[in-house]
Amino acid sequence: MAGSLGPGGWSGNEREMWAAFRRGEWFEDRGEVRAAAVRGLLLAPPAAEAGQLPRLRLRGVTITGRLDLAEAVVAGTLRLHDCRFEQVPCLDGASLGALELRDCVLPGLSAVGLTTGWKCEISGCRVEGPIDLYGASIGGTLHLENSRLTGHGERRGERALQLLCATVGGDIQAGTGLRVDGCTDLRDTSVRGSVVLKRAELINPDGTALKANRLHIGGDLNCRGGLVAEGTIDLCDAQVGGGALFEEASLTAEHGPALRAHGIAIGAVFNCCDGFTARGRITISSVTVRSRICFQDAAIDVPTGSPALTCRRSTASELALTPRESIRGVVDLSHTRLTILRGAPDSWPYAARLEGVVYDSLLPQLPAAQRLPLLARDPEGFTPQPYEQLAAAYRLHGHDADARTVLLAKQRRRRTTLAWPGRVWSGLQDLTVGYGYRPLRAVWWLCAIMFSGILMFTRWPPQAVDPAKPPHFQAAIYTFDLVLPLVDFGQEEAFSPRGGLQWAAAVLVCLGWLLATTAAAGANRMLRRS
CATH class of the missing domain: 2.160.20 (Pectate Lyase C-like)
Known part of the structure; x- marks a missing residue:
């Protein structure tokens, strides 16, 4: 550096920038300066004027050539406002107190491994290429508000902002006004805020x-x-x-x-x-x-x-x-x-x-009937677990009637997946005892069968097996003997129906066996459930 007039070979704008740096003032609206001059000023700074703090602060300046600060160490903040860069700046491996780019126009920014002790701000900027901050370490907040970033990768719109494997000690403020045309890549990055x-x-x-x-x-x-x-x-x-x-x-x-x-x-x-x-x-x-x-x-x-x-x-x-x-x-x-x-x-x-x-x-909280339609919307068909889970939730909250409604619906859905013999048997269990979840149905069916048998045998009593010693015929007891498989009052052995009455008695016996079997199956299911 030469005296107080600035380095030899520098233009008038660059000498004024040099003087503003020594006073810590803004150098603004002064046309072009070379990137090499900016680099020289940062890497070999002149002595400050008495009582001043030297700082590089540029506003409204065009920087020609490529600003190469790779692996440079700059103690203070690099502040560039409303500046235009002719080529992509390179800050790879650089160490700065802070980086502040506001309202600037850049063809891109390469800052792989950049370290800032404080913030990194790229706000209000138009960046017409990728910003590469791979492995960067930002001590404070990364600001990207009101900027427009455009990537140029193998496919249009890629590599707009790369912040891979980086560390940010504060927030990433990339909200209001930010538009990124391309991919924003934050993979494997750690953000404290x-x-x-x-x-x-x-x-x-x-x-x-x-x-x-x-x-x-x-x-x-x-x-x-x-x-x-x-x-x-x-x-x-x-x-x-x-x-x-x-x-x-x-x-x-x-x-x-x-x-x-x-x-x-x-x-x-x-x-x-x-x-x-x-x-x-x-x-x-x-x-x-x-x-x-x-x-x-x-x-x-x-x-x-x-x-x-x-x-x-x-x-x-x-x-x-x-x-x-x-x-x-x-x-x-x-x-x-x-x-x-x-x-x-x-x-x-x-x-x-x-x-x-x-x-x-x-x-x-809804009744089971309003929730069951959702369980029927499985595109893969019937599965039992959702019904069991819904019933368990109802039981947990004391809604046992809703739980039984859900489990009955489960059996009916399951019936559609069975072969025809299974569907017949399942349908019979549904009709008679509601798969054990409607146990009163068995009582009503038994009452209906008993009543029908009593009426029929009262009107058309069967003949005695031994006419010489016929016992006293009781229509109700005879019906109980036919319908209930495990009950024997002696009436069924003493009397034998003939003709059509024989067929009617056979039907009662079959219905009694089927009803008793399904009732037992339902009771067994209830016992297992409880």
Whole structure:
């Protein structure tokens, strides 16, 4: 550096920048400066003027050439406002106090392994290429608000923002005004605070809009308040210490699921509710949610009969499945464990897989007859476990009559899967004793058979077997002997009907045996149940 006039060979603008640096003042609206001059000023800074703190602060400047600060160590903050870069800056391996880019225009940014002691801010910028922060370590907050990022990868719209394997000591503020045309990649990144995507636009319709596999967040994943995503949001195996909040978010995917979150662990709520809209399926199997999974006032728009919501092998304290309109696709909750399952008939899906679902309570409280239609909507046909689980929930809360109604419906559905002999036998059990869940039917049937027999034998008594010593004939006792297999009052052996009466007696004997057998089967089922 030469005297107080700046380095030799520098332009007038660059000398003024040099002087402003020494005074710690803004250098603004002065046209172009070379990237090499900026680099020289940062790596070999001049002495500060007396009583001043030297800082590089540029506003309204065009930086020509490539700013190469790879592996550079800059103690202070690099502040660039409303600047235009001719080439992609390179900050690979650099160590800065902080990076502040506001309202700038860049063809891209390479900052692999960047370290900042404080914040990294890229707000209000237009970046016409990828931002690569792979392995970066941000000591404070990463700001990306009001920026427009455009990727250029192998396919149009890829590699817009790469923040793989990075560490962020504060929040990622990437909400209001952010639009990313391409993939936002946060895989294997650790964020001590929250990730805020409120009112952001993530646009990659041909692929994945957000890749956040194995993302670790200490606070919330805040996507509420109007997040718009075109392309898949992929949160597989992420860990969120707070809540995953998607209220009023709009997710659209033409290829693949709109939201995929297999294996995610959430410390609070998983809210896809209050105006949430997904145009495409949601797959969140094997998730662990400490509080509630909520689809209240949500909409999942898929073609009729195709997968809509898949939540298999998951665990949560509550699942609120009350969308603002019935889901036309298939909802799969197989082998999910819940404390509370919330849903009403007017919001039930057109098809649901409930095999293996375990819950303690159903809300709102409804009679069994209003809940049974949902169990009949399994696209794979009859499975007994959902009926057993529903009956167990009713019994747990003291609604034994509803529990018996559910188990009776289970047997009737099962009958449709049997061969014709089994269907006949099953139908007879239903007609006579309601499979043991309607035991009073056996009493009424026995009374009807007895009464019919008594009337018939009173009108047409049978002949005595031994006319020489005929006993006194009792129509009621004779009927009891015929109908009840294990009862013998001696009347059946003493009298023998003839002709048509013989056939009538045979029918009574058969009905008595069938009724007694089915009654015994029903009683056995009741004893096993109790």
